[in-house]
Amino acid sequence: MGSSRDDASAEKREAVEIEWQFDALDLRPVERWLATLPTLSIEDDAQRTITALARTPRRLVDTYLDTDDWRMAAAGFVVRTRRRGRQDEITLKDTRAAEDSGLRKRLEVTEILPDAGVGALSPGGPVGRRVHAIAGRHPLREILQVRTRRRPFALRVGGEDAAEIALDETMIVVGNGQRPMQLRRVEVEVLPQWLSALEPIVAQLRSSCGLQPAMLSKFEAGLLAVGVEVPGPTDLGTTAITPETTMGELAYAVLRRQLAVLRQKEPGTRLGEDAEDLHDMRVATRRLRAALSLFDDVLPVRARLYRQELGWLAAVLGDVRDLDVQTEGLVEMTAAVAGWGTLLAGPDHPLAGLSALLGRERDAARTEMLVALDSARWDRLWHGLSTLVQQGPLRRSVATRLPAAISVPDLVEAHHGAVVKAARRAKKSGAAADFHRLRIRCKRLRYALEFSSELYEGRTSRYVRQLTGLQDQLGLLQDAEVAAARLVDLATGEAHLPPATIFVMGGVAAHHRGDMARLLHRLPKKVSRVGGREWQDLKATMERRRSQAADALARARRVLRAVPAPVVAPVPGVTPLAAPAVLGQGE
Numbered sequence: 001m002g003s004s005r006d007d008a009s010a011e012k013r014e015a016v017e018i019e020w021q022f023d024a025l026d027l028r029p030v031e032r033w034l035a036t037l038p039t040l041s042i043e044d045d046a047q048r049t050i051t052a053l054a055r056t057p058r059r060l061v062d063t064y065l066d067t068d069d070w071r072m073a074a075a076g077f078v079v080r081t082r083r084r085g086r087q088d089e090i091t092l093k094d095t096r097a098a099e100d101s102g103l104r105k106r107l108e109v110t111e112i113l114p115d116a117g118v119g120a121l122s123p124g125g126p127v128g129r130r131v132h133a134i135a136g137r138h139p140l141r142e143i144l145q146v147r148t149r150r151r152p153f154a155l156r157v158g159g160e161d162a163a164e165i166a167l168d169e170t171m172i173v174v175g176n177g178q179r180p181m182q183l184r185r186v187e188v189e190v191l192p193q194w195l196s197a198l199e200p201i202v203a204q205l206r207s208s209c210g211l212q213p214a215m216l217s218k219f220e221a222g223l224l225a226v227g228v229e230v231p232g233p234t235d236l237g238t239t240a241i242t243p244e245t246t247m248g249e250l251a252y253a254v255l256r257r258q259l260a261v262l263r264q265k266e267p268g269t270r271l272g273e274d275a276e277d278l279h280d281m282r283v284a285t286r287r288l289r290a291a292l293s294l295f296d297d298v299l300p301v302r303a304r305l306y307r308q309e310l311g312w313l314a315a316v317l318g319d320v321r322d323l324d325v326q327t328e329g330l331v332e333m334t335a336a337v338a339g340w341g342t343l344l345a346g347p348d349h350p351l352a353g354l355s356a357l358l359g360r361e362r363d364a365a366r367t368e369m370l371v372a373l374d375s376a377r378w379d380r381l382w383h384g385l386s387t388l389v390q391q392g393p394l395r396r397s398v399a400t401r402l403p404a405a406i407s408v409p410d411l412v413e414a415h416h417g418a419v420v421k422a423a424r425r426a427k428k429s430g431a432a433a434d435f436h437r438l439r440i441r442c443k444r445l446r447y448a449l450e451f452s453s454e455l456y457e458g459r460t461s462r463y464v465r466q467l468t469g470l471q472d473q474l475g476l477l478q479d480a481e482v483a484a485a486r487l488v489d490l491a492t493g494e495a496h497l498p499p500a501t502i503f504v505m506g507g508v509a510a511h512h513r514g515d516m517a518r519l520l521h522r523l524p525k526k527v528s529r530v531g532g533r534e535w536q537d538l539k540a541t542m543e544r545r546r547s548q549a550a551d552a553l554a555r556a557r558r559v560l561r562a563v564p565a566p567v568v569a570p571v572p573g574v575t576p577l578a579a580p581a582v583l584g585q586g587e
Contacts, residue, residue: 015126017108019189020202021098022211027167029209030186034153034165048158050201052165060148064219065118065140073230075134075267078219079127081113088113092127095217102206102213133270136374144222147171155188155198162194165205172222181225183218186211236260236389241454243545247407248393248400251295254451256389258287263382269317270373272366275324282317285310288385290447294411298400303388309381316372322482323362329483330355333508350500354490357497405549408452409542415445416535423527430520432481438527439474442467449538459541463534470526477519484512 024030034052065079066072072079073095080091091110098104109126118140121128131140148170155163170183188205190198205211216224223230236256245253261284268277292299292307334351372378393400399407419441426434446467453460487509491502 015107015109016105016192017093017189018103018105018192018195019187020102020206021104021214021217022102022186022188022206023214024184024186024209024211027169027184027186030165030167030205030211033205033208037155051156053154053156055152055154057149057151060146060150062146062148062218063142064144064146064222066143067135067138067140069138070230071135071138071267072131072140075271077130077134078217079131079140080219081118090118090121090127092130098213098215098217100213101203102211102215104217130271133272133370134267136270136370143228144219144226145173146218146222147173148218155190157194157197161191163188163190163198170218172218172225174226181221183221185214185218233260233263234386236386237392243405243455243457245404245455246393246400247295247402247404248298248397250404250408250452250455251291251298251400252389252393254291254295255288255385258284258291259385259389262288266373270370272320275321275328278317278321278324282314282321285314285317286443287447289314290444291451293444294448294451298393298397300388300394302384306381306385306388309377313372313378313381316369319365320362320369323358323365325479326483326486327355327358327362330358333504350498350504353497353501354505357490403549403553404452405455405542405545406553408448408455409539409546412445412448412452412542413539415441415448416530419445419530423530427524427527430524432477432516432520435474435520435523436478436481439471439478442471442474442530446471456541456545460538463538466529466532466534470530473519473523473526477516477523480512480515480519484509484516487512 037050037052061083063081065081076095078093078095080093082089082091089110090113091108094107096104096106109130111121111125111127114120114122118131121131123129123132148168151167153165153167154161155165166185166187166189168183168185168187170185172181172183174180186205186209188198188202190202206213236259237252239253239256239260241250241253262281265277265281265284268274269281272278289307289310292303292310296304330351334349419438422434422438422441426438446464449460449464449467453464487505491497491505491509497505
């Protein structure tokens with residue numbers, strides 16, 4: 001009952017490269033050390049002898065690739081093509097940093113490069129799938145070329161290959177008539193099962209031959225040599241918030257924080273190997289929409305258009321996220337039917353068809369999502385939002401310059417009033433739809449408090465925790481309702497699932513309905529707390545801070561700048577009047 005994401009995760013676990021990399025001033029000491037290996041042994045029960053077997057030297061030409069805007073590097077990957085025999089291969093590695101010992105544990109996947117080049121890579125291969133997802137419609141181009149003369153040695157323990165030691169002499173052509181950069185490297189790639197056994201042997205190699213852990217990969221060293229720097233995240237502006245922050249500064253700091261998360265999580269969302277990246281990106285779109293609504297009075301009019309467009313993006317991401325949640329729910333469904341005996345005794349599990357169906361729907365939703373993220377519409381939205389926050393608050397707006405501590409309480413209380421009203425309605429009706437409406441309003445109130453928490457030096461956290469607890473319970477109710485409705489739709493739709501599968505789905509749907517009934521019974525008591533002591537304490541804190549900010553603003557307005565008396569040229573025969581007093585002091 002696996003999905004494409006499960007298959008990718010399994011592939012990722014199996015494709016981990018474990019390798020020490022060392023810089024060497026001279027490779028001859030390593031050659032002499034390898035010649036003495038028959039005298040070494042691993043101290044275990046078998047006392048196995050270690051030997052090194054020289055293999056055929058190779059000349060490698062590695063070409064590193066990325067898009068013009070460095071999408072692969074931003075996602076934490078490096079892509080390399082290499083000629084091997086009569087065929088070119090393409091390899092993708094992640095860029096996790098080396099440990100202090102020089103050990104690197106990172107993803108490494110390889111496939112044959114089509115004759116037509118990188119542009120002809122299939123999206124079904126381990127490299128092609130990731131390149132298509134991350135780079136999208138942006139083609140890969142050559143970034144760097146590295147030439148290496150490699151002398152490999154097979155490291156054998158008791159006649160079994162356990163590792164490979166490669167002595168590399170590498171040249172990086174810098175261009176412009178400059179001398180090429182040269183590296184001497186010793187790389188020890190070990191099979192996972194031999195890592196702990198060979199670690200002391202590698203430590204002896206390092207100490208005996210004067211090797212130093214290589215903190216930079218060849219790709220990183222090459223970029224340094226040619227003077228190319230991978231660009232960092234876009235500078236969106238300051239995100240600092242203090243108790244003295246103005247309303248405009250608060251609005252833009254919040255927008256910049258959430259926009260940074262949106263961009264940061266895009267590569268992982270595209271890749272699709274960790275569902276949390278998609279979840280975090282979707283939450284960032286929600287928070288951005290909430291912030292654009294909350295701070296509408298201090299933002300340009302065009303910000304309302306961005307809020308609508310973020311709704312489109314949230315819907316696209318939500319389609320995939322909902323299927324992720326449903327797929328994860330299969331684990332609970334499997335556990336729920338584990339004791340159903342004879343129903344599960346056949347060759348096919350009754351949930352296998354449902355799992356396959358959800359997997360196909362998720363793949364289709366991901367395809368639509370990638371099309372959206374590759375579209376000009378998403379490019380316009382990102383550039384519009386980033387330009388907006390880089391421009392900063394409106395300078396001529398009085399509301400923008402007002403201290404946030406004066407304006408925020410009214411916004412928070414308006415959202416709290418909406419929560420109280422929705423809570424009363426939900427308690428009276430007991431309807432799931434009304435509790436869902438309450439959940440949305442609780443979320444908006446929580447966002448408003450989280451956005452402004454630094455104005456109150458974290459004193460909003462106590463009420464936010466209470467609000468989050470209620471929201472979680474309301475979320476469970478919504479999840480149970482959606483899951484039950486989804487199962488009914490699948491069972492009665494055009495999926496043509498086996499009778500055993502439909503029977504199991506009916507039982508699980510009934511289980512979800514039972515959860516809903518229990519939650520609906522408990523929720524009215526929890527809902528009553530939204531206006532309790534925690535809220536009253538928070539409201540008092542906001543009012544004290546508002547009074548302080550208002551007093552400080554009034555004092556600033558009372559102190560006027562001293563204006564010097566005008567200089568008047570004397571008129572013959574006219575006695576000058578006394579100079580007027582300077583205003584401002586004590587007025």
